[in-house]
Amino acid sequence: MDGGWHPQAADAAPAAPRAAPAPWRARAGDAALAAAPVLLLLAAWQVAAARGWLPEQILPAPALVLQTAREEIANGDLLADTLISLRRVAAGFALGAAAGLTLGGAIGLSRRARAYLEPGLLALGQVPALGWLPLLILLAGIGEAMKLTVIAWSAAVPILLGTSRGLREVPTAWRELGAALLFGRAAMLRRIILPAALPVVFTGLREGLANAWQTMVVAELFASYAGLGYLMGWGRQLFALDLVLVAVAVVAVIGLAMNHALAVIERRLRPWQAAVAAPPR
Amino acid sequence: MQPRTIAAALAALLVAVPALTRPVQADPVVIRIGYPGVGVDNRPYAYGDTASLARAGHYVEDEFRNDPGVKIEWTFFRGAGPAVNEAIAGGQLDFAAGLGDLPSIVGRSHGLATHFLMPAEERDTLYLAVTPQSDIRRIADLAGKRVAEFRGTNLQIAADRVLAAHGLTERNVRFINMDQANTIAALTAGQIDGAFGDLEMLDLQRRGIVRIAYSTKGDDPTFGRNAAVFVTDAFERAHPDLVQRVVTAFVRAAAYGSDERHRTQVFALWGLAGIPETAFADDFAGTTLAGRLTPVIDPYILARYRDQAARAKSYGLLRRDVDIDHWIEPKYLDVALHSLHLEHYWPRYDAAGHKVTDGTVEQTRAAAN
Numbered sequence: 001m002d003g004g005w006h007p008q009a010a011d012a013a014p015a016a017p018r019a020a021p022a023p024w025r026a027r028a029g030d031a032a033l034a035a036a037p038v039l040l041l042l043a044a045w046q047v048a049a050a051r052g053w054l055p056e057q058i059l060p061a062p063a064l065v066l067q068t069a070r071e072e073i074a075n076g077d078l079l080a081d082t083l084i085s086l087r088r089v090a091a092g093f094a095l096g097a098a099a100g101l102t103l104g105g106a107i108g109l110s111r112r113a114r115a116y117l118e119p120g121l122l123a124l125g126q127v128p129a130l131g132w133l134p135l136l137i138l139l140a141g142i143g144e145a146m147k148l149t150v151i152a153w154s155a156a157v158p159i160l161l162g163t164s165r166g167l168r169e170v171p172t173a174w175r176e177l178g179a180a181l182l183f184g185r186a187a188m189l190r191r192i193i194l195p196a197a198l199p200v201v202f203t204g205l206r207e208g209l210a211n212a213w214q215t216m217v218v219a220e221l222f223a224s225y226a227g228l229g230y231l232m233g234w235g236r237q238l239f240a241l242d243l244v245l246v247a248v249a250v251v252a253v254i255g256l257a258m259n260h261a262l263a264v265i266e267r268r269l270r271p272w273q274a275a276v277a278a279p280p281r
Numbered sequence: 282m283q284p285r286t287i288a289a290a291l292a293a294l295l296v297a298v299p300a301l302t303r304p305v306q307a308d309p310v311v312i313r314i315g316y317p318g319v320g321v322d323n324r325p326y327a328y329g330d331t332a333s334l335a336r337a338g339h340y341v342e343d344e345f346r347n348d349p350g351v352k353i354e355w356t357f358f359r360g361a362g363p364a365v366n367e368a369i370a371g372g373q374l375d376f377a378a379g380l381g382d383l384p385s386i387v388g389r390s391h392g393l394a395t396h397f398l399m400p401a402e403e404r405d406t407l408y409l410a411v412t413p414q415s416d417i418r419r420i421a422d423l424a425g426k427r428v429a430e431f432r433g434t435n436l437q438i439a440a441d442r443v444l445a446a447h448g449l450t451e452r453n454v455r456f457i458n459m460d461q462a463n464t465i466a467a468l469t470a471g472q473i474d475g476a477f478g479d480l481e482m483l484d485l486q487r488r489g490i491v492r493i494a495y496s497t498k499g500d501d502p503t504f505g506r507n508a509a510v511f512v513t514d515a516f517e518r519a520h521p522d523l524v525q526r527v528v529t530a531f532v533r534a535a536a537y538g539s540d541e542r543h544r545t546q547v548f549a550l551w552g553l554a555g556i557p558e559t560a561f562a563d564d565f566a567g568t569t570l571a572g573r574l575t576p577v578i579d580p581y582i583l584a585r586y587r588d589q590a591a592r593a594k595s596y597g598l599l600r601r602d603v604d605i606d607h608w609i610e611p612k613y614l615d616v617a618l619h620s621l622h623l624e625h626y627w628p629r630y631d632a633a634g635h636k637v638t639d640g641t642v643e644q645t646r647a648a649a650n
Contacts, residue, residue, distance in 0.1 A: 237433030
């Protein structure tokens with residue numbers, strides 16, 4: 001079954017890649033492992049609801065949540081609110097990514113920019129985006145500007161850190177290789193520094209997007225008239241925890257999907273990764 | 282020892298042990314009363330209804346003054362009616378006093394096991410406050426505006442009704458959910474165009490922070506907001522005697538508060554919540570205390586609750602129909618009215634809001650200003 005795998009061979013060459021099971025089987029196994037806790041949680045929820053361990057007002061049964069989801073999809077409210085949230089996150093993330101990449105790029109590439117900017121930005125970055133909310137409301141009010149700013153801020157911090165770190169931590173051997181090949185500044189940047197930095201920069205982008213998505217929920221919970229966070233708040237005010245759980249599920253699924261999509265893009269962007277060992281972090 | 286003596290001794294023990302333990306109270310009973318709202322700066326007081334008056338005047342505490350085994354515990358919820366519902370669901374309350382019509386109906390539609398004991402407030406005015414420079418002059422101007430409202434409280438359904446009467450729905454207005462304290466802050470900072478609220482808006486108007494663009498006063502008499510006193514089924518089953526005494530205490534407070542000779546004192550007691558007494562004087566100008574604080578379950582209040590439940594469903598605030606008639610448990614109120622000789626104290630109204638019988642309390646109207 002294991003196609004030529006022998007203990008002796010493994011002993012002889014411990015670093016050699018061990019003959020893996022068929023890829024589809026590995027993937028199915030991974031999926032099963034990933035699904036197990038979710039299914040367990042769902043089962044526990046069903047049992048808890050059926051046995052009445054928690055009042056039905058606080059923990060509605062899965063069937064009711066599913067029915068509510070169907071109704072909310074049918075009447076178009078769920079889609080409308082989801083689109084509004086997605087639009088807010090897209091705009092906020094774009095702003096945050098632009099700021100994070102620019103400032104992170106400057107800090108990563110220029111010693112002077114680093115000396116001037118890094119300490120201040122690092123200090124500001126220690127405060128979570130939502131910590132700025134009270135101040136931000138005074139400056140930007142409670143409308144879209146406030147929401148976009150707080151989402152952009154939450155995205156910008158990890159992107160800035162990832163970008164500056166990625167650019168700075170290019171392995172010395174790679175730089176030496178570039179120097180040996182007599183690369184100019186532009187070629188060095190394009191052929192050595194950017195490819196080396198990309199994985200860390202991308203980790204920052206992924207983290208930034210996840211932050212933006214989570215911050216959106218909280219920003220919308222507070223003072224909004226549309227969006228998934230608003231839907232959660234509305235559900236809570238009208239004691240409809242089924243609606244809250246529907247919104248929670250949508251937030252979770254979209255968050256997961258975005259993370260997965262970025263992982264796929266990341267893999268596409270660095271095809272050499274399969275051949276070259278991951279650069280040191 | 283003779284077997285018979287042993288038997289006699291055992292029998293004596295069996296009789297004596299319960300007799301000895303009986304007078305000793307098992308555990309002190311705590312009566313947990315939740316109120317949907319809190320005073321200014323989180324003062325543990327409220328205003329505008331019978332329950333807040335009873336709290337400020339210690340009516341329930343006085344009822345149990347000679348019962349060291351009974352403790353009264355008030356909790357004031359900044360999250361208002363929705364938070365009270367959550368506390369009931371979590372088994373943290375025995376009474377909800379002054380819970381608004383919409384949150385109580387929402388709670389019932391989600392299966393909260395409570396009984397409606399008596400009204401705590403009727404015909405409460407709804408105010409629309411706008412920023413002084415706002416171009417909102419009437420309800421119809423609200424289309425597309427950003428308006429704060431404490432969602433899930435009885436403000437929401439009252440506002441929905443007023444909107445409907447002017448050809449609007451919730452979808453035409455950008456409603457932002459804010460509690461009372463945040464609403465006042467947002468209005469003061471000019472971050473919203475307006476807000477639906479209670480009589481605290483009158484004080485903001487006096488201070489020049491807002492302008493009242495609309496109030497339900499003088500409009501359709503059924504536009505007002507209502508609130509009531511509720512007991513959980515579990516507490517009622519365990520302590521019907523205590524439920525009776527709590528209801529009697531609340532009826533006593535309502536009787537005191539409905540007498541126009543006490544207008545100043547009533548406003549002073551409500552004023553403990555931090556609202557200036559002038560706001561109450563303005564709010565009650567041209568209306569009677571008895572009309573607001575009557576605890577009587579007459580055709581008017583029955584019609585209000587049935588109507589609010591039907592409207593809440595049609596506005597999409599409820600998923601299930603709510604049966605009002607089996608929710609109401611009038612026996613405690615009836616006993617209280619009888620024992621206090623108050624059967625004819627309050628006027629009674631028909632479903633449309635027209636007075637059917639006069640009340641003896643109205644004879645003190647002469648003292649009213």
